[in-house]
Amino acid sequence: MLSSVGDANRYYFDQAARVTAIRLATEPGIDAHLSINFMPNAVYKQQSCIRATMEAARIYGFDPERLIFExxxxxxxxxxxxxxxxxxxxxxxxxxxxxxxYGEGFAGLNHLIELEPDLVKIDLNLVRGVDRHRSRQAVIRSTALLCEEMGIRLIAEGVETREEFETxxxxxxxxxxxxxxARPGFESLPQPNMP
Structure with missing residues (x-):
């Protein structure tokens, strides 16, 4: 499906994905946050874009304070x-x-300074094998300190082993x-593996 998304329909795809995510998040009836990845090059007018998202949250009874836009x-x-x-x-x-x-792409520290996010998710390529790589540990440790000083919460994504988690x-x-x-599920809640 993503291969059919282009400049002409990127905005509409982004909006439809948001509404679907909110609708599906309300069905299990759990009190959790919902992360929505958005396509910044597709968001033309942020006020109208967010208005549609807030309307979807209202329609489906999802508390907008639990939305996280990534x-x-x-x-x-x-x-x-x-x-x-x-x-x-x-x-x-x-x-x-x-x-x-974070750590995978184009902007790095500039994003932290310019965007002032609430959360930063460390890229899985930095997390992978962190228990065996001192250089990855150093990068994550310094990123954690920087985020702490800026009041940003840090999330490690792509944790696949007990050793990575414990480190x-x-x-x-x-x-x-x-x-x-937990492994993700399509339109379902994952079964957690609680360490």
């Missing part, structure tokens, strides 16, 4: 001031904002996601 660092941003306006609008609406795939936990991280905890 921009991936792996996507090259065509208009950085525009992305900042999007993040500012989300902040004004009381929504959480996150940088996904990251021992480094002071407290938020994780990855196959070690």
């Amino acid at each position: 921009v991936t660092e792996a996507e090259k941003i065509d208009d950085r001031p525009h992305l900042r306006r999007i993040f500012d609008e989300y902040r004004e609406q009381g929504l959480m904002r996150a940088i996904d795939d 990251l936990r021992d480094m002071g991280l407290s938020l994780f996601q990855g196959y070690w905890f």
Whole structure:
């Protein structure tokens, strides 16, 4: 399906994906946050875009304060001031904002400074094998310190082994996601593997 998304329909695809995610998140009836990856190059007018998202949350009874909007660092941003306006609008609406795939992409530290996210998700390529790689540990440790000083919560994504989890936990991280905890399911809740 993604191969059929282009410049002409990117905005509509982004909107439809948001509404579907909100609808599906309400069906299990659990009280959790919902992360929505958005395509910054597809969001033309942040006010109208967020209005549709807030309307979907209202229709399906999803508390908008539990929405987290993630921009991936792996996507090259065509208009950085525009992305900042999007993040500012989300902040004004009381929504959480996150940088996904941190350490993988185009902006790095500039994203932290310019966007002032609530959350940063460390890219799985930095997490992979962190228990055996001192250089990865050093990068994650320094990123954790930087985020702490900036008031940003840090999430390690792509945790697949007990050793990765324990190493990251021992480094002071407290938020994780990855196959070690649960495998994703299509339109279903994953079965957690609680370490």
